[in-house]
Amino acid sequence: MTGVAHMDSKFQPQIIEEKVYKSWEKNGRLTSAKGKPFTILMPPPNANASLHAGHGMYTVEDIFIRYKRLRGYASLWIPGTDHAGFETQFVYEKHLAKQGKSRFDFSRQDLYDNIFKFVKENSGLIYGQFKRLGFLADWGRSVFTLDKHVLETVIATFKKMEKEGYIYKDEYIVNYCTHCGTSLSELETVHVERVDPLYYLKYGPFVLATVRPETKFGDTAVAVHPKDKRYKKWVGQEIEVVGLLGKFKIKVVADEMVDMKFGTGVVKITPAHDPNDFEAGKRHNLEIKRIINIDGRLNELTGPYAGLKVKQAREKVVEDLKKKGLIEKIDENYKHAVTVCYKCGRDLEPTIIPNWFIKVKDLKKPVIAAINKEKVKFFPKRFKKQILQWLEVMHDWPISRQIAWGIRIPVWYLLSGNENRIWLSFIDKKGEFKKGTVKELKNQGYTLTEIKTGLQQMTVHNYTKDPVRYVVSVEEPKEGEWIQETDTFDTWFSSGQWPLVTLKEDEYKTRFPTDVMGTLADILPFWVSRMIMFSLYIKKEIPFKLVYLWSKVVDAKGQKMSKSKGNVINPIDLVDRYGADAFRASLIFGTSPGSNIPLTEAKVIGMRNFTNKIWNIGRFIWMNRQNASLDSSPSAQNDKLAALKKEFKEEKKKYLKLMDGYHFSRALGLVYEFIWHRFADYYIEQLKDGVINGNIEARKSLESIYLENLKMLHPFIPFLTEAVWKVFEGETSSILKESL
RNA sequence: GGAUCCGUAGCUCAGUUGGCUAGAGCGUUGCAUUCACAUUGCAAAGGCCAGAGGUUCAAGUCCUCUCGGAUCCACCA
Numbered sequence: 104m105t106g107v108a109h110m111d112s113k114f115q116p117q118i119i120e121e122k123v124y125k126s127w128e129k130n131g132r133l134t135s136a137k138g139k140p141f142t143i144l145m146p147p148p149n150a151n152a153s154l155h156a157g158h159g160m161y162t163v164e165d166i167f168i169r170y171k172r173l174r175g176y177a178s179l180w181i182p183g184t185d186h187a188g189f190e191t192q193f194v195y196e197k198h199l200a201k202q203g204k205s206r207f208d209f210s211r212q213d214l215y216d217n218i219f220k221f222v223k224e225n226s227g228l229i230y231g232q233f234k235r236l237g238f239l240a241d242w243g244r245s246v247f248t249l250d251k252h253v254l255e256t257v258i259a260t261f262k263k264m265e266k267e268g269y270i271y272k273d274e275y276i277v278n279y280c281t282h283c284g285t286s287l288s289e290l291e292t293v294h295v296e297r298v299d300p301l302y303y304l305k306y307g308p309f310v311l312a313t314v315r316p317e318t319k320f321g322d323t324a325v326a327v328h329p330k331d332k333r334y335k336k337w338v339g340q341e342i343e344v345v346g347l348l349g350k351f352k353i354k355v356v357a358d359e360m361v362d363m364k365f366g367t368g369v370v371k372i373t374p375a376h377d378p379n380d381f382e383a384g385k386r387h388n389l390e391i392k393r394i395i396n397i398d399g400r401l402n403e404l405t406g407p408y409a410g411l412k413v414k415q416a417r418e419k420v421v422e423d424l425k426k427k428g429l430i431e432k433i434d435e436n437y438k439h440a441v442t443v444c445y446k447c448g449r450d451l452e453p454t455i456i457p458n459w460f461i462k463v464k465d466l467k468k469p470v471i472a473a474i475n476k477e478k479v480k481f482f483p484k485r486f487k488k489q490i491l492q493w494l495e496v497m498h499d500w501p502i503s504r505q506i507a508w509g510i511r512i513p514v515w516y517l518l519s520g521n522e523n524r525i526w527l528s529f530i531d532k533k534g535e536f537k538k539g540t541v542k543e544l545k546n547q548g549y550t551l552t553e554i555k556t557g558l559q560q561m562t563v564h565n566y567t568k569d570p571v572r573y574v575v576s577v578e579e580p581k582e583g584e585w586i587q588e589t590d591t592f593d594t595w596f597s598s599g600q601w602p603l604v605t606l607k608e609d610e611y612k613t614r615f616p617t618d619v620m621g622t623l624a625d626i627l628p629f630w631v632s633r634m635i636m637f638s639l640y641i642k643k644e645i646p647f648k649l650v651y652l653w654s655k656v657v658d659a660k661g662q663k664m665s666k667s668k669g670n671v672i673n674p675i676d677l678v679d680r681y682g683a684d685a686f687r688a689s690l691i692f693g694t695s696p697g698s699n700i701p702l703t704e705a706k707v708i709g710m711r712n713f714t715n716k717i718w719n720i721g722r723f724i725w726m727n728r729q730n731a732s733l734d735s736s737p738s739a740q741n742d743k744l745a746a747l748k749k750e751f752k753e754e755k756k757k758y759l760k761l762m763d764g765y766h767f768s769r770a771l772g773l774v775y776e777f778i779w780h781r782f783a784d785y786y787i788e789q790l791k792d793g794v795i796n797g798n799i800e801a802r803k804s805l806e807s808i809y810l811e812n813l814k815m816l817h818p819f820i821p822f823l824t825e826a827v828w829k830v831f832e833g834e835t836s837s838i839l840k841e842s843l
Numbered sequence: 844g845g846a847u848c849c850g851u852a853g854c855u856c857a858g859u860u861g862g863c864u865a866g867a868g869c870g871u872u873g874c875a876u877u878c879a880c881a882u883u884g885c886a887a888a889g890g891c892c893a894g895a896g897g898u899u900c901a902a903g904u905c906c907u908c909u910c911g912g913a914u915c916c917a918c919c920a
Contacts, residue, residue: 373920625915716880719883723879
């Protein structure tokens with residue numbers, strides 16, 4: 104039993120993994136300079152995140168990297184982390200809430216600094232965990248989306264876009280979350296079905312149906328369908344309506360948006376608080392009357408209802424309408440879709456806020472063209488249709504977020520002449536929250552310096568009709584008094600430029616476009632489409648050739664993992680117990696990229712058994728390595744050997760085909776079947792006696808086919824394969840130096 | 844309303860361009876055991892591949908429809 108000291112009877116990942124990873128780091132195996140370039144940019148996890156099961160799917164990228172390395176490429180995987188704007192601030196605010204505080208207790212600078220500290224304290228953790236999973240990334244090149252050079256690039260892009268007319272500022276209706284305190288893009292909204300009362304209100308000569316009676320103070324017209332005979336005579340007229348605040352007159356317009364069959368066929372138009380009404384308002388040149396402020400409360404235009412939150416206001420309005428006999432009936436079972444915040448789940452308030460937008464009409468054209476021409480390919484293929492469909496309907500992209508954590512929009516507004524319409528909130532020297540127009544605050548004795556020091560948020564009122572002069576710049580302009588925009592960029596505005604901030608200048612000649620972008624299918628529209636857009640705009644080139652989409656990692660029952668359900672599986676826990684190889688393999692084995700990936704302990708155990716099997720096959724061959732030749736090779740065994748060689752040849756051919764077609768699951772399944780049920784169960788059993796008795800030829804053949812299979816398995820189970828390789832080929836060898 | 848995916852063993856799911864007796868993991872049952880491995884081996888049970896029709900020499904795979912489930916986009920006064 105010579106040599107067995109190297110190989111215990113069990114594969115023990117706990118002993119081996121760390122050593123193996125260190126040897127890769129120490130010997131510079133994380134990258135390779137040899138061969139044609141192959142490049143992947145790692146999707147940056149949130150900087151404050153720690154590893155969750157979903158990150159396990161990054162294994163797919165590691166498989167690409169390792170497979171390509173073995174195929175002779177200079178594969179390079181560049182990692183990074185994202186500041187993740189709103190996501191992170193949301194987490195931080197929950198943290199604040201536990202201490203009984205809110206963001207309103209801090210100036211935006213203090214809030215930013217605090218979040219920065221918070222993120223720093225929690226960052227870096229995930230890289231250690233990625234290493235435990237064996238990821239072969241060039242950690243030294245990590246990029247954080249608030250790094251100096253990233254800021255420079257992102258701001259340069261904004262400047263270029265602004266100069267070329269792709270950026271505009273407008274008071275446009277946006278989805279605003281009064282709880283989270285920011286506007287959101289269409290993508291960040293979720294539609295949920297809900298049953299709400301539908302109120303039929305008496306409205307002058309009409310009855311109209313609405314679920315939002317509290318917005319009636321903002322009505323600036325009533326609409327009917329142009330073909331609706333019932334109401335034809337009213338179109339173009341003004342009608343007199345008795346409301347809660349007394350009598351008023353309102354215009355009747357004809358618009359095709361009205362569904363004659365719904366309700367009474369009459370709709371109230373509230374341009375300031377409904378996206379459709381906003382559009383209708385534009386068509387008919389209606390006044391925009393804003394009656395709900397961004398804190399979610401009704402304003403002074405609503406008389407006695409001012410100060411009430413939307414929900415309370417609705418109750419009170421309904422009660423008062425009832426008293427006045429202005430409600431004809433209430434349909435209590437009206438089912439409709441409500442738009443809610445994807446983050447906190449609360450109802451979104453469509454409202455008018457000055458926002459920075461990107462005009463996407465011309466920018467998306469080359470994106471659509473590149474995808475249609477398959478310059479960028481998708482795997483699985485069906486996502487091509489999905490992203491094209493999404494690009495077709497993509498509207499202008501609102502990129503401002505009313506939060507502190509992120510990249511502040513580099514715009515300065517001229518104060519002089521505008522002091523009565525630049526509204527802001529700040530924390531004064533005494534730590535008190537103050538708000539008002541600059542003029543009002545100055546009159547109260549505050550200096551501009553004090554205001555700026557404690558600044559929280561600013562907005563310019565009546566922006567669209569009378570734009571304020573602004574300068575795009577990071578530094579404050581020298582002449583005159585200016586105040587900087589307090590909004591930050593949507594985090595996708597910066598992460599969308601990920602391919603523009605990760606490579607070194609000269610690598611854009613050799614490694615761009617990059618080869619593969621592997622990511623979660625959910626963020627296809629948020630991220631992938633925007634990376635293509637920015638890359639085509641700035642570099643006139645696609646950012647990557649292939650987009651590999653994987654799906655959510657779910658539990659045994661197919662349920663999404665969530666803390667509230669209590670079904671969260673901690674990957675590191677599984678790695679501790681069964682090894683990283685088993686964990687990785689369990690995410691790949693028997694799964695397919697289009698569908699959800701169930702992660703169960705049972706499956707990891709199954710894969711652990713597989714790793715142990717591979718180990719023991721090696722152990723058997725190793726133990727018999729030093730048997731002296733008895734020079735007896737019965738010919739019956741030679742037939743078996745020939746059959747084995749033939750079978751192996753076919754296996755490898757299939758394997759390469761599957762790998763090159765990104766069918767990793769099937770490639771792993773193929774080797775699993777071959778190595779276990781053909782190689783071990785059949786051929787070793789058949790050849791065993793010969794090997795033990797010194798049939799050198801048989802032993803050598805088994806060994807070479809086994810080692811070949813180790814290489815084939817290496818992209819999936821890197822630790823074990825490397826450890827066994829070192830047993831056979833020596834401590835200084837590495838499977839990563841081999842080729843397939 | 845537009846689009847996409849799924850329905851295969853008790854459970855979770857694989858099944859490339861249609862091609863031999865439909866597979867895996869886990870589970871179940873029986874047998875084996877000083878063997879490289881009990882984290883094992885051998886064997887077994889378990890499937891009208893959702894249903895109906897069609898194309899084909901040949902259909903789990905392609906087409907149509909029905910039923911059931913999921914997702915994306917748009918809309919909903």
